[in-house]
Amino acid sequence: MTSEKSLENQSHSAFYWYRRGAAGIISVPACILMAAFVGFAGLARESGIALPEAIFMTATVWALPSMVVLVGAISAGAPLLATAIAVALSAVRLMPMAVALMPVLRGEKTPRWQLLLLSHFVAVTSWVFAMVRLPELPREARVPFYAGFSMTLTVVNICVTAAAYVLIGTLPILLTAGLFLLTPVYFLLSLWAASKLASDKLAMVLGLALGPLFYLWLPGLDLLWTGLLGGTVAYAAMRLKRRGI
Amino acid sequence: MSGGVETFGWLWPYLVILIAGWLPTDIWRFLGVILAGKLKEDSEILVWVRAVATALVAGVIARLLLFPAGALAESPLSLRIAAVAVGFVVFKLARERVLVGIAAAEVVLIGGWYLMGGLSAG
Numbered sequence: 001m002t003s004e005k006s007l008e009n010q011s012h013s014a015f016y017w018y019r020r021g022a023a024g025i026i027s028v029p030a031c032i033l034m035a036a037f038v039g040f041a042g043l044a045r046e047s048g049i050a051l052p053e054a055i056f057m058t059a060t061v062w063a064l065p066s067m068v069v070l071v072g073a074i075s076a077g078a079p080l081l082a083t084a085i086a087v088a089l090s091a092v093r094l095m096p097m098a099v100a101l102m103p104v105l106r107g108e109k110t111p112r113w114q115l116l117l118l119s120h121f122v123a124v125t126s127w128v129f130a131m132v133r134l135p136e137l138p139r140e141a142r143v144p145f146y147a148g149f150s151m152t153l154t155v156v157n158i159c160v161t162a163a164a165y166v167l168i169g170t171l172p173i174l175l176t177a178g179l180f181l182l183t184p185v186y187f188l189l190s191l192w193a194a195s196k197l198a199s200d201k202l203a204m205v206l207g208l209a210l211g212p213l214f215y216l217w218l219p220g221l222d223l224l225w226t227g228l229l230g231g232t233v234a235y236a237a238m239r240l241k242r243r244g245i
Numbered sequence: 246m247s248g249g250v251e252t253f254g255w256l257w258p259y260l261v262i263l264i265a266g267w268l269p270t271d272i273w274r275f276l277g278v279i280l281a282g283k284l285k286e287d288s289e290i291l292v293w294v295r296a297v298a299t300a301l302v303a304g305v306i307a308r309l310l311l312f313p314a315g316a317l318a319e320s321p322l323s324l325r326i327a328a329v330a331v332g333f334v335v336f337k338l339a340r341e342r343v344l345v346g347i348a349a350a351e352v353v354l355i356g357g358w359y360l361m362g363g364l365s366a367g
Contacts, residue, residue, distance in 0.1 A: 088269035098277020207303025227301030
């Protein structure tokens with residue numbers, strides 16, 4: 001092993017930075033996310049999703065809003081294509097997040113396949129963490145640091161999903177209700193905090209109002225219509241305002 | 246989505262998750278990697294796309310609160326709305342700290358329901 005001869009950051013191994021990133025699991029955003037995954041496990045269980053399926057969702061989808069959409073659609077018996085479209089619409093925000101992360105994350109010689117692999121772990125929590133922490137680190141530290149944090153976060157939350165799924169049936173109803181409240185409140189507050197543009201905030205308000213209406217009028221396709229109508233109206237309103245109307 | 250069970254057996258739920266869950270999420274992430282540098286974060290199409298995604302997730306939030314599953318469905322609707330409203334106000338007062346807002350909402354829901362006799366309902 002290398003000795004402590006150098007004080008420069010550059011001399012640290014990739015594994016050192018990986019471990020530094022993994023240590024980020026002990027942080028407020030990581031703890032909030034774990035609590036939200038407890039809520040997800042409860043939702044999956046109540047919706048008739050089996051434990052291995054819930055674990056598989058956490059590992060492959062890894063975006064809590066999309067997972068909640070997926071669980072809702074499966075338990076409502078929505079058609080496969082409508083489910084995929086609703087999930088795709090709920091996940092669209094991952095693209096601009098990945099676009100914004102890449103110039104911060106990549107080093108001069110980072111191969112494309114590493115970036116594609118790491119992009120799977122892009123979700124609100126790891127993205128905010130990365131955008132705050134990575135710019136302080138030397139270039140060559142960023143890929144291993146992000147890999148350490150995001151992979152640890154995913155593996156820990158897979159364990160949280162499994163443990164919560166098993167334990168949640170044994171808790172008193174007050175506590176269970178409290179856990180179920182975590183997911184919507186976490187979404188509401190983190191989405192609000194993350195939306196910088198007026199159009200995003202208007203879209204949130206419209207979505208909150210339209211969601212229940214479409215749920216009652218057009219069950220199955222309600223999220224598609226909520227997103228398309230609420231988002232387009234919010235975007236159009238912002239463009240009109242920009243023109244000074 | 247039950248038609249595939251006969252053809253694929255126990256694998257079917259996992260295929261559904263891959264087709265309707267993994268593919269439509271990771272495709273955006275991969276596209277983001279490929280488009281990075283070519284697409285500006287503030288381009289018009291991305292602003293619209295983000296507004297649509299935001300409205301859709303807000304719809305999910307409203308659904309989880311108004312038509313919840315499981316234990317939360319047993320709690321009074323007015324209490325759930327009060328909990329989220331208080332949580333949001335406290336979150337704004339605490340300079341948009343998410344954890345503080347969540348704690349406030351939980352206190353209102355669990356404390357309020359306990360005072361209303363929710364414990365005996367369980």
